[in-house]
Amino acid sequence: MNTYSSRLLEDAVNELTRLPGIGRRTALRLALHLLRQDAQRSEALGNAIIRLRSEVRYCSRCHNISDVEICAICADHRRDHTVVCVVEDIRDVMAIENTGQFRGVYHVLGGVISPMDGIGPGDLNIASLEQRAVEGTVSELIMALPATTEGDTTNFYLYKRLHEKVGTISAISRGVAIGDDLEFADEVTLGKSILNRVPYHKTF
Amino acid sequence: MNTYSSRLLEDAVNELTRLPGIGRRTALRLALHLLRQDAQRSEALGNAIIRLRSEVRYCSRCHNISDVEICAICADHRRDHTVVCVVEDIRDVMAIENTGQFRGVYHVLGGVISPMDGIGPGDLNIASLEQRAVEGTVSELIMALPATTEGDTTNFYLYKRLHEKVGTISAISRGVAIGDDLEFADEVTLGKSILNRVPYHKTF
The missing domain is CATH 1.10.8.420 (RecR Domain 1)
Known part of the structure; x- marks a missing residue:
């Protein structure tokens, strides 16, 4: 109409x-x-x-959206600046911040590698991540990218490029969501959650 | 969050x-x-x-949204200006125009009488409708207000106020929608469609 x-x-x-x-x-x-x-x-x-x-401006260190040169998270001295969580976009920063479980800092890639969409490593904030790694202040990179082919590709690319420059590279755990019934979990997720099981006393 | x-x-x-x-x-x-x-x-x-x-401006005659003093519909001399369709808002004008079945003009009330929401006759474009009726150029008012308590109230109010000033006051037909199964029509609609049946040869 x-x-x-x-x-x-x-x-x-x-x-x-x-x-x-x-x-x-x-x-x-x-x-x-x-x-x-x-x-x-x-x-x-x-x-x-x-x-x-x-x-709009973006934090010059982590690329999170910010009104000032360095965002509030990167400027917070009480946080652990040696642990860097790598995420796709600023929504993920908000989601993780809302859990209240993470006291490190972030690095926002601005996307994931996706040849189908013409997005290569050069289109993402990877050089600045490497720079942070090279400076020697990063002890652990936590990969929190989406569990998709593109996310996996990006994880693998970053691992190959950075694993000699960073002490530890980890990834957030995948598994059956809290409160979900096992019967409704997809096979891949349920399979992962069995393979990646953790000692019971660590689940408290 | x-x-x-x-x-x-x-x-x-x-x-x-x-x-x-x-x-x-x-x-x-x-x-x-x-x-x-x-x-x-x-x-x-x-x-x-x-x-x-x-x-934004509204047509000074029918209160439809318009960029000029008189909207394109009211300014169209090929339309029948003696038949006025009374609608709640400009969306209804668009919906009726899209049918291509109406060659008269409109009057947009800007709402319906709703004591619950504090909307009385004075809040609607009723005085200007009465004015059009009084000018004696309207031969038929077609009520196309929503089939709700508020719509019915408004219909009744307008009927009482205008029926001596206008030749005919009609209302759009209500009934089972084209393509709908009878079994899924609600009782009120189906009942109305039987009470307000039309001669078969008029249904072509």
Whole structure:
């Protein structure tokens, strides 16, 4: 349906439709919602969107999103800067931070190696990770990349490139999620969780 | 989760979360998508949102959204200006226009009477509808309001207020949707479709 009686409305719907997971119907619903709101609400949203992209900065050390040169995590002296968790993007940093279980620092790759999508090692923040490793301050790299072919490829690439420069390279454990029934776990996950079993007294 | 390492990101997520049907997780996904795009994409979206609300105008006759004083439908002399279809909002205008079955004009109420939400007749575009009726150019009002208690209330209110000023007041037919199985239709709809049956030769 393209019978918009207003070019302004059509423009807004077209732009909203470019967002992932938002079709024309949802975009129209959002646009009509904005029309019902105060003008200052639309202005706040529009400006937040424009400023996010135009003023965003990334931590020069870990590439996490940050408003300042060095992000709050990298600037926190109470954290263990010798343990670096390697993640795909900043969402993963937030997810791990929310667990409250990690007191080291991060390195955000900005993606994973994916020849199908034309993403090679040069497109990721790997050189700066190697630099951190070469500086000799990293005792352990924890790989927390997605459990996909691309994630595995990236893990393997990083291992080959960095294992002589870093004391330990580990990977987060994979297994049956807490609270999940065994019967619903896929075979690969369940298989891994048996192969990678841990001493019982360590599970407390 | 409120561990955003950037105020810009936090602002954008907060504003996006105000949109209907968008939770914090989706808002974050949208914000990260915007970060990966060119800056001009974010600017186009942000500006479209701001301009939509600040520059929007409504047709002074039917209250449909419009970039000019009189909308394209009201300005179209090939349409039948004596038949006015009364709808809740501009989405309904689009939906009816998309059928290609209606050659009259519209009147957008901007809502329906809903005491629960504090919406009375004075909050809707009813005075201007009465004005159109009083001018004597309307031969038929077609009520196309939602089949809800609020829609019925509004229909009844408009009928009482306008039936002496307009030749005919009709309502769109309700019944079993084309392609639907009878067994899945609710009782009220199926009952209505039997009570309001039409001569067979009119169904072609």
